[in-house]
Amino acid sequence: xxxxxxxxxxxxxxxxxxxxxxxxxxxxxxxxxxxxxxxxxxxxxxxxxxxxxxxxxxxxxxxxxxxxxxxxxxxxxxxxxxxxxxxxxxxxxxxxxxxxxxxxxxxxxxxxxxxxxxxxxxxxxxxxxxxxxxxxxxxxxxxxxxxxxxxxxxxxxxxxxxxxxxxxxxxxxxxxxxxxxxxxxxxxxxxxxxxxxxxxxxxxxxxxxxxxxxxxxxxxxxxxxxxxxxxxxxxxxxxxxxxxxxxxxxxxxxxxxxxxxxxxxxxxxxxxxxxxxxxxxxxxxxxxxxxxxxxxxxxxxxxxxxxxxxxxxxxxxxxxxxxxxxxxxxxxxxxxxxxxxxxxxxxxxxxxxxxxxxxxxxxxxxxxxxxxxxxxxxxxxxxxxxxxxxxxxxxxxxxx
Numbered sequence: 186x187x188x189x190x191x192x193x194x195x196x197x198x199x200x201x202x203x204x205x206x207x208x209x210x211x212x213x214x215x216x217x218x219x220x221x222x223x224x225x226x227x228x229x230x231x232x233x234x235x236x237x238x239x240x241x242x243x244x245x246x247x248x249x250x251x252x253x254x255x256x257x258x259x260x261x262x263x264x265x266x267x268x269x270x271x272x273x274x275x276x277x278x279x280x281x282x283x284x285x286x287x288x289x290x291x292x293x294x295x296x297x298x299x300x301x302x303x304x305x306x307x308x309x310x311x312x313x314x315x316x317x318x319x320x321x322x323x324x325x326x327x328x329x330x331x332x333x334x335x336x337x338x339x340x341x342x343x344x345x346x347x348x349x350x351x352x353x354x355x356x357x358x359x360x361x362x363x364x365x366x367x368x369x370x371x372x373x374x375x376x377x378x379x380x381x382x383x384x385x386x387x388x389x390x391x392x393x394x395x396x397x398x399x400x401x402x403x404x405x406x407x408x409x410x411x412x413x414x415x416x417x418x419x420x421x422x423x424x425x426x427x428x429x430x431x432x433x434x435x436x437x438x439x440x441x442x443x444x445x446x447x448x449x450x451x452x453x454x455x456x457x458x459x460x461x462x463x464x465x466x467x468x469x470x471x472x473x474x475x476x477x478x479x480x481x482x483x484x485x486x487x488x489x490x491x492x493x494x495x496x497x498x499x500x501x502x503x504x505x506x507x508x509x510x511x512x513x514x515x516x517x518x519x520x521x522x523x524x525x526x527x528x529x530x531x532x533x534x535x536x537x538x539x540x541x542x543x544x545x546x547x548x549x550x551x552x553x554x555x556x557x558x559x560x561x562x563x564x565x566x567x568x569x570x571x572x573x574x575x576x577x578x579x580x581x582x583x584x585x
Contacts, residue, residue, distance in 0.1 A: 255531075263540065264540050269326065286304075287311065305386075313353050319341065335422050335424070350442070353512075353546055354400070360449075360502060362386070368456055370494070407434045460499050497561055508548060511539075
C-alpha cells in the first residue's frame with residue numbers, strides 16, 4: 186500500500202480528468218461514472234481517509250490505495266489492440282456471418298420452432314456485432330482524433346455500448362431457450378412439438394428483447410447526450426450529461442444486469458449438461474433397441490437427426506460458455522470486489538478484462554456458422570444452394 190497526499194490526488198485527478206473519463210466511460214459499461222462532474226468526489230468515495238487530528242486540513246489527510254497491477258500505458262496498448270484492431274476485424278466478419286445465418290434459417294422456413302429460435306439468435310448476434318463495430322471504431326485513436334461534432338468515447342456509450350450489452354444478454358437467453366428445446370426434444374420426443382411451437386418460440390424471443398431492453402432504459406434517463414462547450418477546440422460538441430440521481434439508479438441497473446447475465450449463463454450451463462447427458466443416454470438406448478431390427482430404417486434415421494441437432498446446439502452452447510465467461514466473471518468481480526468496483530484501484534485490470542470479453546463475444550457470433558456448416562447437413566446444403574449459379578436457359582443463344 187502507498188500513501189498519497191490528498192493535495193496531489195486532487196491535482197492529478199484534475200489534470201488527468203479527461204484521460205480517465207475516456208478510458209472508463211466505454212469499457213466498464215455498467216460502472217460508468219461522471220468524472221467530468223467531480224472526479225475528486227468519486228475518488229474520495231473509494232479510498233480510506235486517515236485523519237491526524239480534529240482540526241486537520243487537506244494537507245493532513247492521507248489516502249491509502251493499492252498499486253494497480255496493470256499500468257496506464259500497458260492498458261492503453263491492450264485496449265487499442267483488442268478493440269481498435271482485433272475486435273473491429275472480427276465484428277465486421279460477424280456482420281456478414283450473421284446475415285448469412287439469418288438468410289439460411291429463413292430460407293429453410295420458420296414453420297420449425299428450432300429455425301425460429303436460431304433466426305432470433307442470429308439477429309441478436311447481428312445487432313451485437315454491428316454495435317460492437319461502431320464501438321470499436323470510436324475506440325480507434327485515429328478516428329477519435331478527427332474534428333468531429335461529438336466526443337466519440339462519450340457519444341458511443343449510449344449509441345453502441347449499452348445496445349451491444351443488451352443484444353449480448355438477448356443472445357444468452359435465446360441460447361438458453363434453444364438448449365431447453367433440444368433437451369425436451371431428446372427426453373420427450375413425442376410431446377415436444379406440442380410443448381414447443383414456432384409461435385411460442387417467437388413469443389419468448391420477443392419477450393426477451395423487450396425485457397433486456399427495459400433493463401437498460403433507466404441509464405438513458407440518467408445519462409443523456411447534450412451540446413456542451415469544448416474549451417480545447419473552442420466549439421460546441423455533443424457530450425454526456427448526467428442527472429443528480431444517477432448513482433442510485435445506476436447501482437440498481439447494474440445489479441439487475443448482473444443477475445440477468447449470471448442466470449442466463451447458469452441456465453445455458455445446466456441445460457447443456459442435461460443435453461449432453463440425454464444424448465449419451467439415448468445413444469445407449471438405441472444401441473440396445475435398434476439391434477436386431479431388420480427393416481427398421483425410419484427410427485434410426487429420426488434418432489440420428491435429433492442427435493446431430495442436439496450435438497450442434499451442445500457445441501454452440503459450449504462455445505458460448507467459453508466466450509462469455511470473462512464478461513460474466515468481470516461483472517461478478519465488479520459487484521463483489523471493491524478494488525474492481527466503480528473507480529476502484531484496479532480499474533485498469535477491469536478494463537483490460539472487459540476488452541477481452543468483448544472480443545470473445547464477437548468471436549462467438551462469428552464462428553457459429555462454422556459449427557452449423559460442419560454438423561448440420563441441411564444448413565450446409567441450403568447455404569451452398571444460395572451461392573450456386575443458376576444455369577442459363579437453353580433457349581438463350583449468345584449473339585456474336
